[in-house]
Amino acid sequence: GCLSTYIDNEEHRLFELVYCTACGELFVGGFKHHLDGGGTALSITKRENNSMASAALFERFERTPFEDYALFWVPSDGGVSKNEQKNEKWIKAVLDTRNGLLKTGLKDLEDARSNTNHQILGYMFQLREAQPKLKNGTQQQKSQRQQPGSALPHNCPRCGGTSFRKRPDGQFQPSSTLRNFQTPYLTTSQRLVTELCDLLHSNDLKAKSLAFFDSRQGAARAALGISREHHKDLCRLLLLDILDAEIESSSPDALQRLKNQRATAYEADEWEEVTRLTALIKQMESIGNSGKIPLGPLLEGPFNESERATRRYLKGFLDLGAHPFNPAGVDDDEGEPWYSALESHNGAWRWKYDANHGVLADTRERVRQNQTELLADILFSRTVFALEETGLGWVSLDKSDGGSTSNQNDAFLRVFADENRIYGMPFFDPETKRQYHPGEKLPVSSRVHRFATAIQPHNPDELIDNVLNIFADANHQYGFITLANLSIRPVKAEEPYYRCARCGRVHLHKGAGICTRCFNCLPNAASGTASDLWERHFLAQKIKRNADTAKRAFRLNCHELTGQTESPKQRLQEFKGIFISEANTTDSELRQKTTEVDVLAVTTTMEVGVDIGTIQAIFQGNMPPQRFNYQQRAGRAGRRGQAFSFVLTLCRNQSHDMHYFYAPEEIVALPP
Numbered sequence: 109g110c111l112s113t114y115i116d117n118e119e120h121r122l123f124e125l126v127y128c129t130a131c132g133e134l135f136v137g138g139f140k141h142h143l144d145g146g147g148t149a150l151s152i153t154k155r156e157n158n159s160m161a162s163a164a165l166f167e168r169f170e171r172t173p174f175e176d177y178a179l180f181w182v183p184s185d186g187g188v189s190k191n192e193q194k195n196e197k198w199i200k201a202v203l204d205t206r207n208g209l210l211k212t213g214l215k216d217l218e219d220a221r222s223n224t225n226h227q228i229l230g231y232m233f234q235l236r237e238a239q240p241k242l243k244n245g246t247q248q249q250k251s252q253r254q255q256p257g258s259a260l261p262h263n264c265p266r267c268g269g270t271s272f273r274k275r276p277d278g279q280f281q282p283s284s285t286l287r288n289f290q291t292p293y294l295t296t297s298q299r300l301v302t303e304l305c306d307l308l309h310s311n312d313l314k315a316k317s318l319a320f321f322d323s324r325q326g327a328a329r330a331a332l333g334i335s336r337e338h339h340k341d342l343c344r345l346l347l348l349d350i351l352d353a354e355i356e357s358s359s360p361d362a363l364q365r366l367k368n369q370r371a372t373a374y375e376a377d378e379w380e381e382v383t384r385l386t387a388l389i390k391q392m393e394s395i396g397n398s399g400k401i402p403l404g405p406l407l408e409g410p411f412n413e414s415e416r417a418t419r420r421y422l423k424g425f426l427d428l429g430a431h432p433f434n435p436a437g438v439d440d441d442e443g444e445p446w447y448s449a450l451e452s453h454n455g456a457w458r459w460k461y462d463a464n465h466g467v468l469a470d471t472r473e474r475v476r477q478n479q480t481e482l483l484a485d486i487l488f489s490r491t492v493f494a495l496e497e498t499g500l501g502w503v504s505l506d507k508s509d510g511g512s513t514s515n516q517n518d519a520f521l522r523v524f525a526d527e528n529r530i531y532g533m534p535f536f537d538p539e540t541k542r543q544y545h546p547g548e549k550l551p552v553s554s555r556v557h558r559f560a561t562a563i564q565p566h567n568p569d570e571l572i573d574n575v576l577n578i579f580a581d582a583n584h585q586y587g588f589i590t591l592a593n594l595s596i597r598p599v600k601a602e603e604p605y606y607r608c609a610r611c612g613r614v615h616l617h618k619g620a621g622i623c624t625r626c627f628n629c630l631p632n633a634a635s636g637t638a639s640d641l642w643e644r645h646f647l648a649q650k651i652k653r654n655a656d657t658a659k660r661a662f663r664l665n666c667h668e669l670t671g672q673t674e675s676p677k678q679r680l681q682e683f684k685g686i687f688i689s690e691a692n693t694t695d696s697e698l699r700q701k702t703t704e705v706d707v708l709a710v711t712t713t714m715e716v717g718v719d720i721g722t723i724q725a726i727f728q729g730n731m732p733p734q735r736f737n738y739q740q741r742a743g744r745a746g747r748r749g750q751a752f753s754f755v756l757t758l759c760r761n762q763s764h765d766m767h768y769f770y771a772p773e774e775i776v777a778l779p780p
Contacts, residue, residue, distance in 0.1 A: 429701025499641025
């Protein structure tokens with residue numbers, strides 16, 4: 109069951125490549141094969157697998173237990189990070205590339221130093237596990253080595269990137285920064301379905317599509333996965349679309365148009381409009397001078413009866429008919445859907461006025477808090493999906509361009525974010541998080557103190573006090589950061605970036621000359637320009653491609669339609685866009701926009717029978733069993749006078765799928 113390859117006519121074992129999503133460091137991974145004579149060999153396949161193949165498609169790499177999987181690491185720059193957890197360690201080991209044997213004995217290490225042809229010296233990840241305790245005097249507790257996610261370290265040994273933080277609700281979420289290169293099945297499906305729908309939208313066609321899966325469980329998981337992954341992309345795209353629009357509106361020509369509108373309003377004695385335009389002109393002039401866009405005016409604020417109009421970010425979701433924070437599109441408050449608190453007014457959206465302010469205020473606050481959490485992840489994620497890693501812009505503390513001092517504050521802001529001190533971050537709890545006060549010494553182990561020490565070794569406390577005072581003046585008390593009081597500084601193509609030589613983190617400004625992740629010195633010379641980052645980052649590529657082709661973000665509601673669907677008739681009506689307005693309601697437009705289904709995730713039962721309207725595209729999550737199954741599914745699209753249709757099939761790494769992948773004519777064109 110172990111796979112091998114030949115190099116110079118010599119057999120070598122194949123291993124899995126694992127990488128850190130934060131710094132890009134590479135590791136060798138493999139499933140453990142315990143040998144009868146003792147010792148452990150690595151392989152990319154499991155020796156025993158009693159689970160169904162379809163269920164394995166949905167297994168997450170980060171949930172792999174230590175008993176099943178091993179990691180081997182050869183440091184790219186030497187040494188091991190000091191960020192090991194108490195129950196974890198990296199021990200010296202040697203890997204034999206011919207048979208995958210992992211050895212840790214002193215004699216083995218000495219032999220490897222003298223024979224380097226097939227043996228590689230490095231480190232193996234190990235758990236320091238205490239003796240299991242007894243439960244109820246008889247049953248043994250589940251070993252830590254068998255717990256999901258225990259095969260991966262809490263911290264990347266190179267950059268110190270960490271996860272496995274405790275949520276405010278007391279639950280732990282295993283999410284190590286280490287991942288394998290195998291793209292998850294749901295992510296692959298989502299990317300393909302999104303690109304397929306994007307192609308339909310670019311041709312001004314409705315993205316009405318069917319996605320076939322071989323089981324009800326597969327359809328349900330895929331529906332949620334497709335909606336969730338697309339919603340993440342949508343949150344990013346909408347934010348960057350708004351930032352581009354803000355930059356464009358601050359141009360000299362746009363400012364002159366606003367001033368002309370203000371003059372017209374002044375002559376007509378429309379003083380409320382004059383006041384609004386004056387404030388808008390001042391804001392646009394500030395953006396034009398500093399190049400920084402304040403986040404506050406774009407995000408929903410606390411409940412205010414006098415301010416009913418929705419702000420730019422929420423408006424973007426409503427215009428598309430997308431849920432403002434829940435990718436599944438399901439979120440009711442006291443039995444009422446969230447959109448019932450909103451209404452259309454003069455081509456825009458606003459919060460309804462109601463004597464029962466309690467429900468409206470709660471709904472509005474829930475939208476604000478959840479969108480804040482989404483944005484915090486987009487802006488300050490520790491992975492390559494963070495805003496600054498894309499090369500598109502960085503988050504700034506100041507609204508004005510303050511030069512090097514401002515950049516140093518922005519660098520500290522990123523360090524505070526890495527400590528989860530941002531309101532809205534999933535693991536932030538102001539009740540339990542330590543408050544930082546000027547004049548009070550911070551723990552030397554805190555990231556803020558370590559960063560300040562790297563900048564000013566002789567007196568870091570003085571620097572920290574100065575930074576905390578600056579943060580407090582910007583309405584960030586106790587070292588807790590509020591997104592609404594921050595700005596975003598978009599980056600132009602020709603501007604430089606600096607990549608840390610040790611951990612690989614991207615910095616769009618020099619800051620204090622210190623990496624905000626590993627606290628190593630940044631290079632003096634720029635690593636390249638922002639346009640270089642755009643060419644290598646798929647998210648930046650997508651955003652720039654949309655901007656160049658005038659493509660806009662779009663909603664993608666995907667729901668299952670199977671024998672287990674609670675109300676199949678209603679689901680079918682939502683897919684066809686058939687809605688009956690209820691009496692005495694003013695939210696029918698928004699209700700239709702947010703509940704209309706774009707993609708139905710179905711099983712083989714939808715191959716024939718039910719008329720589900722016009723279908724433009726078919727996605728198949730696996731190769732159908734036989735030719736007539738393929739033709740039945742593909743025949744669902746392209747009816748009713750449609751000029752063309754699409755059929756896209758994802759072939760899994762199974763013998764049946766791979767056979768037809770290399771011989772497609774057998775499944776497509778053979779006669780009956």
